[in-house]
Amino acid sequence: MTARLQDKVCLITGAGSGIGEASALLFAREGARVAVVDIDHAAALRTVERIHADGGEADARRVDVSDPADTETCARWVVERFGRVDVLFNNAGISGVGDVFETDPDLFDRVMAVNVRGVYLMTRAVAGRMIEGGGGSIINMSSCIAQMGLARRVSYSASKGAVLSMTKSMQVDLAPHGIRVNALMPGTIFTPFVEKYLMSSYPDREQGLAAIRARQLGGELGRPEDVAQAALYLASDESRFMMAAGFIIDGGVTGGR
Ligand SMILES: NC(=O)c1ccc[n+]([C@@H]2O[C@H](COP(=O)([O-])OP(=O)(O)OC[C@H]3O[C@@H](n4cnc5c(N)ncnc54)[C@H](O)[C@@H]3O)[C@@H](O)[C@H]2O)c1
Numbered sequence: 001m002t003a004r005l006q007d008k009v010c011l012i013t014g015a016g017s018g019i020g021e022a023s024a025l026l027f028a029r030e031g032a033r034v035a036v037v038d039i040d041h042a043a044a045l046r047t048v049e050r051i052h053a054d055g056g057e058a059d060a061r062r063v064d065v066s067d068p069a070d071t072e073t074c075a076r077w078v079v080e081r082f083g084r085v086d087v088l089f090n091n092a093g094i095s096g097v098g099d100v101f102e103t104d105p106d107l108f109d110r111v112m113a114v115n116v117r118g119v120y121l122m123t124r125a126v127a128g129r130m131i132e133g134g135g136g137s138i139i140n141m142s143s144c145i146a147q148m149g150l151a152r153r154v155s156y157s158a159s160k161g162a163v164l165s166m167t168k169s170m171q172v173d174l175a176p177h178g179i180r181v182n183a184l185m186p187g188t189i190f191t192p193f194v195e196k197y198l199m200s201s202y203p204d205r206e207q208g209l210a211a212i213r214a215r216q217l218g219g220e221l222g223r224p225e226d227v228a229q230a231a232l233y234l235a236s237d238e239s240r241f242m243m244a245a246g247f248i249i250d251g252g253v254t255g256g257r
Pocket residue numbers: 013014015016017018019020037038039040043063064065066091092093094095114118141142143144185186187188189190191192193194
């Protein structure tokens with residue numbers, strides 16, 4: 001059986017940790033050559049080491065997705081280094097905890113800069129190169145929060161709603177060029193990101209975990225690998241008929257409401 005991403009060049013942002021890291025490992029195992037991009041270079045290098053130890057091909061680069069110069073240099077680098085780019089997984093993101101009073105303008109702007117502007121800038125830099133190569137697949141990281149109200153997530157929910165809308169608009173523009181654009185909408189996935197917001201959102205970590213588990217239909221949080229499998233499907237040609245979709249992977253939280 002051929003690997004599901006054989007010889008595809010896949011650029012994953014935020015691939016030094018959590019969902020991005022799990023996706024990088026899985027994509028490489030499925031035959032992809034992976035550009036591991038993160039603002040934390042040491043973390044990106046660790047992911048590359050894991051891929052190499054597993055017999056895969058990957059290289060790392062430090063990129064701040066909210067910086068136009070960084071994203072343009074990154075797009076040039078990936079084509080120079082790997083010869084083409086077939087998949088862009090806009091996964092990098094940060095959390096923002098707070099209701100409308102607690103969220104100061106700096107936090108709001110920072111969350112929007114990474115989570116929304118980052119998706120726009122990376123796509124702007126990479127999509128032209130993808131078109132030159134004959135098309136590809138872009139996966140944008142939204143969240144199931146784009147479809148539901150959750151307490152004290154004003155900046156974060158604004159950013160993930162924007163990513164979902166932007167995905168649909170981008171898809172209309174890029175479809176004639178052979179590019180598919182879809183969004184992933186995970187629920188709560190156990191990563192360092194969730195560890196951080198458990199600390200800032202709840203007075204007690206265990207109480208926070210119990211509250212999150214209570215809203216999962218299966219009672220458990222997701223794993224990074226659960227989302228990586230959905231990303232793999234969207235990256236591969238198996239999802240050729242999926243366009244402008246919001247792919248929910250949340251243990252039933254949205255559907256069960
Ligand atoms: N974990 C969840 O429950 C969950 C749920 C829904 C959506 N998401 C989204 O999934 C994505 C990945 O989350 P995760 O849980 O794996 O988080 P994580 O914190 O484990 O990993 C995020 C990575 O992004 C990198 N990053 C942050 N800012 C960056 C920037 N400006 N430029 C480049 N890289 C940057 C970080 O260094 C980190 O390695 C995020 O967009 C997040 O909003 C997560």
